[in-house]
Amino acid sequence: MSVFIDGDTKLVIQGITGRDGSFHAREMIEYGTRVVAGVTPGKGGQTFGGSVPVFDTVAEAVAQTQANTSVIYVPARFAADAIFEAADAGVELVVCITEGVPVLDMTKVMLFLREKGTRLIGANCPGAISPGRSKVGIIPGQICAEGKVGVVSRSGTLTYEIIHQLSTNGYGQSSCIGIGGDPIIGTNFIDCLAAFEADPDTEAIVMIGEIGGTDEQKAAQYVADHVSKPVVGFIAGQTAPPGRRMGHAGAIISGSSGTAAEKMDALEAAGIGVMKRPKDVVPLLKERL
Amino acid sequence: MNLHEYQARALLKAAGVPVPDGDVASTPEEVERIAREMGGGVVVKAQVHTGGRGKAGGVKLAKDAAEARAVAEKILGMTIKGLTVEKVLVAPAAEITSESYVGMIVDRETQRPVLMVSPEGGVDIEDVAARTPDKIFKLTVDPRFGLMAYQAMSLAFELYDDLNQVRQAAAVMQRLYTAFVDAGASLAEINPLITDRDGTVVALDAKIAVDDNELERKPAIAALRDQSAEARSEVEAREAGLSFVKLDGNVGCCVNGAGLAMATMDLVKFYGGEPANFLDIGGSSNPEKVVTALKIIGSDPNVRCVLFNIFGGITRCDDVANGIVAARSQMSSELPLVIRLTGTNEELAVKILKDAGFSALTDMDEAVEKAVQVAMEAA
Numbered sequence: 318m319s320v321f322i323d324g325d326t327k328l329v330i331q332g333i334t335g336r337d338g339s340f341h342a343r344e345m346i347e348y349g350t351r352v353v354a355g356v357t358p359g360k361g362g363q364t365f366g367g368s369v370p371v372f373d374t375v376a377e378a379v380a381q382t383q384a385n386t387s388v389i390y391v392p393a394r395f396a397a398d399a400i401f402e403a404a405d406a407g408v409e410l411v412v413c414i415t416e417g418v419p420v421l422d423m424t425k426v427m428l429f430l431r432e433k434g435t436r437l438i439g440a441n442c443p444g445a446i447s448p449g450r451s452k453v454g455i456i457p458g459q460i461c462a463e464g465k466v467g468v469v470s471r472s473g474t475l476t477y478e479i480i481h482q483l484s485t486n487g488y489g490q491s492s493c494i495g496i497g498g499d500p501i502i503g504t505n506f507i508d509c510l511a512a513f514e515a516d517p518d519t520e521a522i523v524m525i526g527e528i529g530g531t532d533e534q535k536a537a538q539y540v541a542d543h544v545s546k547p548v549v550g551f552i553a554g555q556t557a558p559p560g561r562r563m564g565h566a567g568a569i570i571s572g573s574s575g576t577a578a579e580k581m582d583a584l585e586a587a588g589i590g591v592m593k594r595p596k597d598v599v600p601l602l603k604e605r606l
Numbered sequence: 607m608n609l610h611e612y613q614a615r616a617l618l619k620a621a622g623v624p625v626p627d628g629d630v631a632s633t634p635e636e637v638e639r640i641a642r643e644m645g646g647g648v649v650v651k652a653q654v655h656t657g658g659r660g661k662a663g664g665v666k667l668a669k670d671a672a673e674a675r676a677v678a679e680k681i682l683g684m685t686i687k688g689l690t691v692e693k694v695l696v697a698p699a700a701e702i703t704s705e706s707y708v709g710m711i712v713d714r715e716t717q718r719p720v721l722m723v724s725p726e727g728g729v730d731i732e733d734v735a736a737r738t739p740d741k742i743f744k745l746t747v748d749p750r751f752g753l754m755a756y757q758a759m760s761l762a763f764e765l766y767d768d769l770n771q772v773r774q775a776a777a778v779m780q781r782l783y784t785a786f787v788d789a790g791a792s793l794a795e796i797n798p799l800i801t802d803r804d805g806t807v808v809a810l811d812a813k814i815a816v817d818d819n820e821l822e823r824k825p826a827i828a829a830l831r832d833q834s835a836e837a838r839s840e841v842e843a844r845e846a847g848l849s850f851v852k853l854d855g856n857v858g859c860c861v862n863g864a865g866l867a868m869a870t871m872d873l874v875k876f877y878g879g880e881p882a883n884f885l886d887i888g889g890s891s892n893p894e895k896v897v898t899a900l901k902i903i904g905s906d907p908n909v910r911c912v913l914f915n916i917f918g919g920i921t922r923c924d925d926v927a928n929g930i931v932a933a934r935s936q937m938s939s940e941l942p943l944v945i946r947l948t949g950t951n952e953e954l955a956v957k958i959l960k961d962a963g964f965s966a967l968t969d970m971d972e973a974v975e976k977a978v979q980v981a982m983e984a985a
Contacts (some may be wrong), residue, residue, distance in 0.1 A: 472865025
């Protein structure tokens, strides 16, 4: 088992003929993901990589191939529309890799997704991977290993760093979910913690947060109340000055909330093993498993 | 991107919010001329991207044009929280009979725009929220319908007893919402919203923060960017597509990805050093980006060592290696580099670097520890 994506994931790639889309389409196919369709308006009828049919619309792609998941690589100015289109076409899960979606667009997207019952991961995220089963997004497959640790993170390359630590020390992963660094995201820590808690093949959870907002504090409370599996956590941005945006739109400390120290205290208080540096993930997991 | 008060006032005025006259000036002579044309007392306000201007002495009343000039001579050029005042706003001194707060934000929790008002205006709203949370009233807006009149009225009744003022305030809220959406803002606030001697509701001060992701589709808003209000290195970085924040330490950091960049800064501190900057070279990096990044970091005189921490995913390690080699050949200084690369095309990158006389590490902790040590020895 795994969470959100597995061997039954049938993927449609929005923006499959673009620079990023085509590169990652090949990577996902090579990893073994069931890529059943691509969408690029105006390129319907073509074939990608000799086997994947390309459609003009997501609705056609879903009707023809029964795709149940979409991944989005279109430029930022088209990304919100692409999410609406995917949800309207009836896929269950949309993963939006694109960075730079305006937050006011996201306020409308989220209302629409709730009505349709569609889950969104992202935007501005590396996607998800269930090692050995399926990869949807851009997490490098070769750094992952099959195993029992669930990983959820707001970051991209920092997630790779921690996955790398896990894999090279014998801790494979059930699923790794990059939820994204924007202020409004489709899937948050609590959604992932609940899914990992329910997944019989996940034995421990690693959560990677950063400065800004209060999602980590709420997640910590959720762990204290609802999660029986061991959890270890990391918070990036201990040295970040207040009021400055650290790359991610969400990574800004305002007022008294959202500092790394505050988040680390909340994690600690919930019984979560708090890493001081990425490397600590291995000894902390070892203590708890 | 933060707008200056005078820019935010202009956007609100265009949306129909009553805003007193005002003009912006960058010399004491201009201030004097504007004040003379206005007649009577004026207020001179520093235009910098930070709060607490009043406490820092950046907001002063003047009874006539001559005093306005004298006040402007003090304010122009002063430094408030590290920012030099280049411009001031000159506005007629208002007679205030009450002060409220009205603000629009995008709320992460409800994932919608939220209208927030308080009868406690003219002070920091975060202080009001901490001290007297019952004096803050909120309303979640459905972005598909916008802020409706009855909703604005319901909050306006929390601010005023007089029905005429309630109606005026409700109209201000709806227009503020329009300006908020049109500017692509993540925050738009009026603090204080005052009633003047005649009982008219007027926006005395305005603040707008624009969502950077909106700038591409709103060129008129993007044109409001004041580059003089930012560090030159940060402007240069943004133009090159890099995300950069200058800090005070001596270990320069060049990293791919915002989270890893923050974690790298934290690890520098963990090993007893101080990071000189946050720098994210972004996803699909080309060698030129690395050249610019190294140039920007190297221009900081505090920097004693530059640490590269690259985890290749979309970013190819060989691209970064080529960038480092190219940058080094163009640079005059002999700034020591500590390079850590792992992931996509790692072997190729190590070979490129070795051939050019560099050594590369693959472990993050080892690299950071070494960079801190090199910086200490060079300091």
